[in-house]
Amino acid sequence: MPPRFPIPVGAVVLDLDGTLLDTAEDLAVAANGMLQALGLEPLPEAAIRNYIGKGLHNLITRCLADATGRAPTPAEVERALAVFEPHYVENLCVRTRPYPGVVEGLTALQGQGLPLACVTNKAERFTRPLLAQAGLARYFDLVIGGDTLPRKKPDPMPLLYAAQHFGLAPAQLLLVGDSPNDTQAARAAGCPVVCVPYGYNEGTQVQELDCDAIVAGVHEVPRLVRKARPAAGGTL
Numbered sequence: 001m002p003p004r005f006p007i008p009v010g011a012v013v014l015d016l017d018g019t020l021l022d023t024a025e026d027l028a029v030a031a032n033g034m035l036q037a038l039g040l041e042p043l044p045e046a047a048i049r050n051y052i053g054k055g056l057h058n059l060i061t062r063c064l065a066d067a068t069g070r071a072p073t074p075a076e077v078e079r080a081l082a083v084f085e086p087h088y089v090e091n092l093c094v095r096t097r098p099y100p101g102v103v104e105g106l107t108a109l110q111g112q113g114l115p116l117a118c119v120t121n122k123a124e125r126f127t128r129p130l131l132a133q134a135g136l137a138r139y140f141d142l143v144i145g146g147d148t149l150p151r152k153k154p155d156p157m158p159l160l161y162a163a164q165h166f167g168l169a170p171a172q173l174l175l176v177g178d179s180p181n182d183t184q185a186a187r188a189a190g191c192p193v194v195c196v197p198y199g200y201n202e203g204t205q206v207q208e209l210d211c212d213a214i215v216a217g218v219h220e221v222p223r224l225v226r227k228a229r230p231a232a233g234g235t236l
Helices: 024-037 045-049 056-068 074-090 102-111 124-133 157-166 180-189 218-224
Strands: 007-009 011-014 116-119 142-144 173-177 193-195 225-227
Touching: 007 173, 011 157, 024 045, 024 056, 024 074, 045 056, 056 074, 102 116, 102 218, 116 157, 124 142, 142 157, 157 173, 157 180, 173 180, 173 218, 180 193, 218 225
Parallel strands: 007 225, 011 116, 011 173, 116 142, 173 193
Antiparallel strands: none
C-alpha cells in the first residue's frame, strides 16, 4: 500500500546524477575525450546519457562496447578508466548545474529540521568535489559514493547504512532518485522512494518505476514529508 502523504521521516537521501545535478554533458565530454585518446570515434551525448547511473565502470564499459561493437575485456576497461579519469577531473563541473528547484528544495528540507544525505554510485573522490563546486556540499550531513561501501545501489547497503547513521528505521528514510537503481535499492531496504522525471533512467520511463510518487523536482519534496516525532526513549 502506498504511503499517505505527508509521510513522517527522520532524514532524506538524494541521488546525485540526474536528481540533483545535470552532469551528462561533462561526462560525455570526458568519455569522448577518452575514446578519442584510445583511437575510437566519439559517441553522441544522447547515447552516453543512457549509460549514466551505475557508476563509472559501467559507463566506460558501455561506451567502449558502443564505440567498438563488442564487449571490452576487463583489461581494456581498466585501461580506459585510467584514461577517462584525468579528462573527467578537468571537466568535472564545467557545464554541470543543479536542476531547477534543487537549491530551493534542499533549503526547505533543512528548514524542516531534516538531515540530508547524498547517496550516489559515482566514486566518492569525484562526488565530494563535485558537490562542493556545484555549491551543494553544505546541505549534506552524509555523503556515500559508489566506492564508500562494499556494495552500491541497487543493493540496499548504502540506504541501510544511511538509516543506521541517522539512527532511523529504513521506513523513516525517504529516498529521492531518478532511476531503477534508486527504486530497487529503496524497495530492498524498505525505504519510501519518490522520483523526478528528468534524470538518467537508462531508457526506462519514470512512470514505469516502482516509486511511491513522482515529483516535478526536488522543490516539491518538502510538501510530501514531515519531521517524525521522536518516540519514547528518544529515537524516531
